[in-house]
Amino acid sequence: MSQFSSAVQETIDRIRADVSRLHSELTRYELVVWTGGNVSGRVPGEELFVIKPSGVSYDELAPDNMILCTLDGRAVPGSPGSDRSPSSDTAAHAYVYEHMAHVGGVVHTHSTYATAWAARGEEIPCHITGMADEFGGPIPVGPFAIIGDDSIGRGIVATLDGHRSKAVLMQNHGVFTIGKDAKDAVKAAVMCEDVARTTHIARQGGDLIPLPQDKIDALFDRYQNVYGQRGGAAEGESK
Numbered sequence: 001m002s003q004f005s006s007a008v009q010e011t012i013d014r015i016r017a018d019v020s021r022l023h024s025e026l027t028r029y030e031l032v033v034w035t036g037g038n039v040s041g042r043v044p045g046e047e048l049f050v051i052k053p054s055g056v057s058y059d060e061l062a063p064d065n066m067i068l069c070t071l072d073g074r075a076v077p078g079s080p081g082s083d084r085s086p087s088s089d090t091a092a093h094a095y096v097y098e099h100m101a102h103v104g105g106v107v108h109t110h111s112t113y114a115t116a117w118a119a120r121g122e123e124i125p126c127h128i129t130g131m132a133d134e135f136g137g138p139i140p141v142g143p144f145a146i147i148g149d150d151s152i153g154r155g156i157v158a159t160l161d162g163h164r165s166k167a168v169l170m171q172n173h174g175v176f177t178i179g180k181d182a183k184d185a186v187k188a189a190v191m192c193e194d195v196a197r198t199t200h201i202a203r204q205g206g207d208l209i210p211l212p213q214d215k216i217d218a219l220f221d222r223y224q225n226v227y228g229q230r231g232g233a234a235e236g237e238s239k
Contacts, residue, residue, distance in 0.1 A: 003076075003078065003079075008043070008045075008046060011043055011044065011045075011046075012043055012048070012050070012068060013063070015041045015042075015043055015049075015050045015182075016050050016063040016064070016066045016068075016080075017063045018041055018181075018182055018183065019039050019040060019041045019050045019051070019052070019066050019182050020052075020061050020062055020063045020065075020066050022039045022041075022182050022183060022186050023037075023038075023039050023052060023058055023061050024058070025186050025190070026039065026058070026107075026109060026186070026189070027058050029190045029193065030111075030112075031109040031110075031111040031189055031190065031193055032058070032109050032110065032111070033110070034057075035054075035055050035056060035057055035058070036109075036110050037107075037108055037109045037110065038051060038052050038087040038089055038093075038107070038108050039051075039052065039105070039106075039107050039182055039185070039186060040052075040087075040090075040093045040105065040106045040107075040182065041104065041105050041181060041182035042097055042103065042104045042105065042181075043068075044104065047070060047071045048068060048069065048070060048071070048076070049068075049069055049071070049093065049094070049097050050066045050067065050068055050069070051066065051067055051069060051086050051087050051089075051090055051093055052066060052067070052086075052087050053065055053066070053067055053081060053084040053085065053086060053087065054084070054085045054086060054087050054088050055085075056084075064080045064081065065080070065081045065084065066080075066081055067079075067081040067082065067084060067086040067087075068080075068081070068082070069086055069090060069094065070094075071094050071097055071098045072094060073086070073090045073091045073093075073094035073150075088147055088148070089108050089147065089152070091148070091149050091150045091152075091153060092106075092108070092147075092150065092152035092153035092156065092176070093106045093108075093153070094150070094153065095150040095152075095153025095154060095156070095157065096153050096156055096157060096176075096178065099153075099157045099161075100157060100160075100161065100178065102180070103178045103179070103180075104179065104180050104181040104182070104184070104185075105178065105179045105180070105181045105182035105183065105184055105185035105186070106176065106177070106178055106179075106182075106185055107175075107176070107177045107179075107182070107185040107186050107188070107189045108174065108175065108176050108177075109174060109175045109189050109193070110173075110174035110175070111174070111175055111189070111192070111193040111196070112193070112197075113193055113196035113197040113200050114139075114167075114169060114174070114175045114192050114193050114196035115169075115173075115174045115175065116196070116200070117139075117141075117169050117196055117200075118141065118169035118170060118171055118172060118173060118174060118175070119172055121141050121171045121172070122141065123138045123139055123140050123141050123169065124138055124139040124169070124192075124195060124196055124199055125138050125199065125208065126138050126211055126216055127199060127202070127208040127209060127210060127211055128195065128198060128199070128202075128211075129211070129219055130191070130194075130195065131191075131195040131199075132211060132215070132216040132219035132220055132223075133219050133220060133222075133223035133227070134166070134188065134191045134195075134223065135164060135165045135166065135167065135188075135191075135192075135195070135220075136164030136165065136216065136217075136220035136224075137164055137165065137216055137220075138165070139165050139167045139168070139169060139192060139195070139196075140159050140160075140163060140165055140168055140169070141159075141168070141169045141170075141171055142155040142156055142158070142159040142160075142168045142169065142170045142171060142176075143155045143158075143159075143170070143171060144170070144171040144172050144173070145170065145173070147173075152170060152173070152176070155168075155170060156168055156170070156176050156178075160178060164220065166178050166179055166184075166185070166188035167188050167189070167191075167192040175189060175192055175193070177189045177192060
């Protein structure tokens with residue numbers, strides 16, 4: 001018998017399925033290699049989130065081996081997957097959920113181009129309209145921190161709190177993204193790698209042309225508040 005009400009258990013099951021499925025987007029867009037990277041999703045209305053198990057191949061991931069955790073980063077005893085160790089980045093995800101109430105999904109990757117910027121400790125400047133749309137300005141660099149405790153999470157929160165960007169380049173490490181849910185955070189990870197690659201290639205040909213701040217502001221406002229279908233209709237329509 002579930003330790004949660006039927007409504008909460010139904011939500012947990014849905015988040016398990018979503019988080020499991022969304023890991024395939026990381027491999028689809030070549031944002032991860034081997035077992036690196038992870039997706040997590042908050043259980044709305046509860047102090048719980050779902051994250052992948054540590055060191056498990058992507059083709060072995062399934063809803064019933066996703067791990068349900070509390071906001072202190074511990075697996076919920078007796079829940080499916082609780083006999084496995086959660087992702088080594090669990091403490092970082094937990095810290096973000098605990099300190100950023102609006103965040104419903106967190107993603108971590110070591111995607112090639114974005115991580116190259118992180119290795120230089122250099123933010124990705126905003127010189128293309130698509131980046132202004134999605135991130136509202138540059139993608140910032142967070143502090144160097146060692147995996148294993150909440151140090152990375154503290155760096156993420158300190159960097160992104162009050163910032164428009166949904167992505168942060170953790171110095172010498174890789175990319176963390178946040179979103180209203182797990183899918184939104186995955187989208188930010190895909191877009192982060194795309195703009196990192198495009199900007200890198202553009203710089204090889206010469207100086208980048210700056211986007212005026214007022215144009216960045218207008219593009220961001222339009223994309224966040226006007227673009228697409230209203231009322232929950234399908235995403236991804238042409239501009």
